[in-house]
Amino acid sequence: MFVKKSLVTQESGITVAILYQHKIQEQLSLITKSASQPFISWSEIIPAVDPAHFFMLGEVSSFRDRFYWSDRLNETVYVGLGCTYVIAVEGDQQRFAAVEKEWKRFIGMTAIRSNGTEAVPLIFGGFSFDPLKPKTEQWVGFSDAKFIVPTVLLSIKEGHATVTITLPSQNNKKMIESVVQLFDLLYHEQFRRSDSFPSIVKYEEIKKYEWIYAVGKIIHDINNGKFDKVVLAREVRFTFDDRLDAGVVLERLREQQPFSYLFAFEQNGNCFIGASPEQLVKKEGNTCYSTCLAGSIRRGKTISEDEQLGQWLLQDEKNLWEHQFVVDMIKEAMMEVCENVKIPGKPQLLKMRDIQHLYTPVVAENRGDVSLFSLVERLHPTPALGGTPREKALETIRKMEPLYRGWYAAPIGWMDALGNGEFAVAIRSGLLQGNEASLFAGCGVVGDSEPLSEYEETKVKLKPMLSALGVELDE
Numbered sequence: 012m013f014v015k016k017s018l019v020t021q022e023s024g025i026t027v028a029i030l031y032q033h034k035i036q037e038q039l040s041l042i043t044k045s046a047s048q049p050f051i052s053w054s055e056i057i058p059a060v061d062p063a064h065f066f067m068l069g070e071v072s073s074f075r076d077r078f079y080w081s082d083r084l085n086e087t088v089y090v091g092l093g094c095t096y097v098i099a100v101e102g103d104q105q106r107f108a109a110v111e112k113e114w115k116r117f118i119g120m121t122a123i124r125s126n127g128t129e130a131v132p133l134i135f136g137g138f139s140f141d142p143l144k145p146k147t148e149q150w151v152g153f154s155d156a157k158f159i160v161p162t163v164l165l166s167i168k169e170g171h172a173t174v175t176i177t178l179p180s181q182n183n184k185k186m187i188e189s190v191v192q193l194f195d196l197l198y199h200e201q202f203r204r205s206d207s208f209p210s211i212v213k214y215e216e217i218k219k220y221e222w223i224y225a226v227g228k229i230i231h232d233i234n235n236g237k238f239d240k241v242v243l244a245r246e247v248r249f250t251f252d253d254r255l256d257a258g259v260v261l262e263r264l265r266e267q268q269p270f271s272y273l274f275a276f277e278q279n280g281n282c283f284i285g286a287s288p289e290q291l292v293k294k295e296g297n298t299c300y301s302t303c304l305a306g307s308i309r310r311g312k313t314i315s316e317d318e319q320l321g322q323w324l325l326q327d328e329k330n331l332w333e334h335q336f337v338v339d340m341i342k343e344a345m346m347e348v349c350e351n352v353k354i355p356g357k358p359q360l361l362k363m364r365d366i367q368h369l370y371t372p373v374v375a376e377n378r379g380d381v382s383l384f385s386l387v388e389r390l391h392p393t394p395a396l397g398g399t400p401r402e403k404a405l406e407t408i409r410k411m412e413p414l415y416r417g418w419y420a421a422p423i424g425w426m427d428a429l430g431n432g433e434f435a436v437a438i439r440s441g442l443l444q445g446n447e448a449s450l451f452a453g454c455g456v457v458g459d460s461e462p463l464s465e466y467e468e469t470k471v472k473l474k475p476m477l478s479a480l481g482v483e484l485d486e
């Protein structure tokens with residue numbers, strides 16, 4: 012089937028395409044001539060485009076690396092195609108500060124032409140959960156910190172679209188040609204996409220019994236006073252009869268999980284993708300936001316069952332306890348560097364399509380000298396992903412968890428040239444690799460946990476990615 016995905020009509024599309032091709036070529040060549048800096052960054056308002064369609068153009072254009080971000084309210088959407096500059100750090104060596112320093116250096120090397128738009132260049136990327144745990148083959152290309160300055164960035168804010176093109180100012184003829192070709196595809200190219208989705212040929216729960224046993228051992232250790240809480244995760248892996256298309260999975264997540272952070276980060280054809288309900292931190296000027304999210308129950312099949320489950324969760328001691336560790340830690344971390352820290356005394360419910368959580372929002376005023384990356388460093392991992400006390404929990408995860416988490420449960424997001432940005436916690440996620448998909452889910456284990464109900468909880472947390480892959484598992 013031929014799919015016409017562009018939001019502009021065929022006829023006006025051709026006009027727009029010619030106009031933009033011409034404009035981009037002319038502008039970029041002009042800027043290149045006059046630029047005294049090693050990089051140029053040029054922004055322009057463009058007619059509305061569908062960001063998922065834009066993401067899919069990465070497949071058919073010469074921009075292989077791509078990313079996607081949209082926040083929980085869909086107020087800010089970013090799609091990046093191509094990679095003009097990459098900042099990658101391996102190991103624990105001050106990875107947060109190292110990325111920030113290099114990003115500042117890059118901005119200093121870049122001539123920015125915003126052309127009356129509000130666009131500013133940004134980096135998008137993420138971190139591994141734990142740089143001290145030995146890496147596996149599966150996560151090759153996903154460094155302990157990896158951030159990208161995309162060649163073409165689409166930003167959509169309150170429905171207005173802008174593109175920001177960032178290029179080296181020398182030897183960029185080929186890149187300019189690729190950008191021009193991309194606009195040709197964007198505005199009037201039809202492309203063929205199949206309606207069918209690959210079928211599953213194999214399903215594995217990786218080290219299921221080892222995981223259940225580890226949960227039991229951790230409960231025992233908690234009750235013996237070794238630590239208070241540990242979040243333990245597991246992996247399921249699917250093999251399909253054909254290659255998975257990250258663009259299609261993304262479109263489904265957008266349809267099925269509209270109130271989540273949607274993210275995708277693709278490296279050499281491997282795509283880490285997910286729909287997370289959990290904000291780690293957002294910085295907007297001096298205002299900082301975070302969320303405490305821990306304690307879970309499934310959604311009900313009827314309105315009244317759903318309400319009953321929600322009321323039960325709001326009063327369940329085990330879940331409230333599991334939640335409180337997160338509140339205490341985030342509160343303390345924020346109070347160290349912010350003032351006016353506002354945190355409600357009791358959690359409320361956050362209802363997603365497949366699951367409901369205990370949720371406490373946090374707002375605070377930064378004292379003015381704390382960067383977004385240093386807040387990410389302070390907060391990661393919260394006890395919703397690591398545990399309490401942090402170091403003991405991390406040691407336990409390193410030792411007991413039958414899994415290398417890679418970027419699962421770690422911060423993913425963006426920061427702009429003004430220091431504003433947002434990071435989500437990359438849960439409800441999976442890694443798509445050719446015909447295979449690995450999905451991850453974890454649970455907060457406390458003294459009152461019970462291994463089999465924690466196992467059931469991971470099944471509920473796998474649902475967003477399972478549905479996006481078209482998989483129905485038996486209840």
Ligand SMILES: C=C(O[C@H]1C=CC=C(C(=O)O)[C@@H]1O)C(=O)O
Pocket residue numbers: 242244289304305306307333368394395396420438439451452453454455472
């Ligand atoms: C670790 C995950 O969820 C965390 C976030 C919310 C609720 C959680 C819980 O109730 O256990 C987890 O701490 C995951 O989805 O893989």
Ligand SMILES: [Mg+2]
Pocket residue numbers: 305306307333454455468
């Ligand atoms: Mg839980």
